[in-house]
Amino acid sequence: MPKLTVNGVAHEIDADPDMPLLWVLRDRLDATGTKYGCGIAQCGACTVHLDGQPVRACQTKLGDVGTAQVTTIEGVNGRVADAVQAAWRKLDVVQCGYCQSGQIMSAIGLLAGNAKPSDSDIDGAMDGNICRCGTYQRIRAAIHEAARSLA
């Protein structure tokens, strides 16, 4: 039976190894903070971290996760995560909020590897995350704000 470690907790999952991690998280583990948006890696709503790296859970098969640590919005923590979430709240980024789990996971991934991202770094890291409410201006500002608070 495939094993999966999510937010530090090990699970045995009774599912087809081809099942995307997205549906394992949402339907088998009831970890619904990770969202379904498109199923084809076009929107980034399902972004989670595998060993700290942002990936699209809709394109990650359960059987391919192996021993990698899965981190979702429910479990992400640490200095960078705290700064990103605080900036999101300070600037009231969210509207409908549905895409924001994925936006935040991508932003944490960006800032973890780039302490002071430029606007074009932000474009590069965030262009795969769609926000239909159009909160991009505040997402950009919040990433800069988080970077400032981490400096």
Added chain:
Amino acid sequence: MLNARRPSPLPARPSRRGLLAGAGALVVAFRLDPKAARAAAGPNLADVKAQPNAFVRIGADDTVTVVIKHLDMGQGNTTGLATILADELGADWAKVRTEFAPADATLYNNSLMGPIQGTGGSTAVANSWFQLRKAGAAAREMLMAEAAFRWKVPVSEITVADNVVRHGPSGRQARFGELAASAASLPVPSEPRLKDPSEWRLIGQTIPRLDSVAKTDGTAVYSLDIRRPNQVTAVVARAPRFGATVKSFDAAAARKVPGVLDVVQVPTGVAVIARDTWSAMKGREALTVAWDDSTAETRSSDAILAEYRERAKGPGLTASERGDPQAALKSAAKVVEAEFTFPYLAHAAMEPLNATIEKAADGGYDVYAGFQFQTVEQATMAAILGVTADRVRLHSNWAGGSFGRRATPTADYLAEAAAVFKASGEKAPIHLVWTREDDMAGGYYRPTVLHKVRAGIDAKGAVVGWDHVMVGKSIMIGSPFEAMIVKNGIDSTTVEGASDTPYALPAYRFGVHNGREGVPVLWWRSVGHTHTAHVMEVMIDELAHAANVDTVAYRLSLLAQAPRLSGVLKLAAEKAGWSAKPREPGRGLGVAVHESFGSYVAMVADVTAQDAAIRVNRIVAAVDVGVPVNPDVIRAQVEGAVGFALSAVLRNRITLKDGQVQEHNFDAYEPTRMSEMPKVEVHIVPSQVAPTGIGEPGVPVLGPSIANAVFAATGRRLRSLPLDLSGVKGA
């Protein structure tokens, strides 16, 4: 448990049966024409009854829970509505919580929709303004009366602020939570004193949204996140053409897919019920369905537009007429003639349509979804399930966007959920999930529309006549509301924003032909204004250029009787550093101004247009929404309107080929992305006029401001959406 009720309510909310006692009978007086509704109901909004019981509960722990009767699909109305009540109450914002109201049109109808509980037309704040102020003020006076009684002091000496009731002279004070239980039994004052604007502490201030924390840590519950005990998931195979029906199906292979539990036929197709979403989708892939296309729409969108073009040669039904534009145009010094076309648009909210339904021990039904039209949705599901409406209990969740899609006159996806549940034998709770592909190809689009305009000016540049014909499918004709809101064949939601143009056009006619194609259409964030504002604002721009007058000055000359429109136009122009001169080659400014849903918005777009690429650098917006209840939410809605509508201006279109939708996911129908987002500045006009909405009004002016900027930058006049510079010759 979800939405667990907090203990110690202020006054207990009486349980009431819904208005619609008959099983799903949609016999309701319905009014969805915001303008007519406002004209009819506007003066009465202030006469609303004080109903603190319906809208606020104060717990012994001092929390203030405001009941939200509207769907919050991101527009922030939860925060705005709570602000209004909390300010009148004298609440401490840190103690304010919200919960979504149940379906109960006797308490929670939208005052601008008659007896219907629903959200749309940017009415949430507008219809609730006096209702929530009165509710908050009444609760405040009840708390004051309780304190005066306890302390044996005159109520006139009591003050309230930050969840504390004080008697200054004696220094006594009490928290709301200490008084609430006793205060609840006091009579409700029928005419509580409303605060003077000078006493407001929350309204007009930038205070934090109430949903920011839950929406940044994964705990906010959307409909797609509902997990009931033993819940299963259904996806439905629907016809590839609108109007087709199931001829036959073979479920043998689908039933063999691991996790698939059942396959059932429903009116909209064939449902595959499975242990989880993935298995349901795999099961559907294995399903074979033969469709009967004999009643289906089989044309391509090009053919539908070609039919529209032909019909536009005739005058159509008269929606608006003054003077004799035909005669006036004969005497005009210059005539501009133009055709505008608009494609079907999908709403494409990030959370696809979905709902969970289960049968309760008492024989009733519990449904979990993002309800936008509660009264209609409850009645429609009750009719399918064969019970009275009050037996279908609606539990509202945060909605991952909507832009109009979750409010359908047919309650389409909720009706389907009820049908799937019924066909399943009503055993386990069923979560009906539409995939992204289902959601995008599922119809209920912003209608495709064609406008044809001939407008003329005299030798001095003044408009002398304007002859306007449009063709487009009505949202209301064929719906249960047709009899109520379609007058003489004209659906006001089709023609709004043009038939009622504020421009002083001396001779004007607006004619409309109703489209007849079998494609389901619906309101899409700002409804008719999505196309009418574009046509009016691009045409006015063309006339200004024909007259060789600055386009801002030209508009102002035609808006002398429209001070709020003129106000936002001047403000946006000033803040943008308006100048008609190109700043550099290939870069220009364009302007547009429009009223929708009682709110006034002007935008100046700064655009770079080179070769076939259009880049929007900056948008400066000015808005007048009356009292700005929460300025930061207003700014966010205008910023968001730009981000939302930009992709519709630049590239989005739903097309049909032989009746089949060609765009199924975000690769073919790509929303705006981060790297395309312009800088947006929002300036708010100070006002003490009763507030109107801002969920939609930022959308209509974006397209024309960009199209007009493209003209300023390139001399090319793009009239149709999406804007396409690739095939256009210089004007």
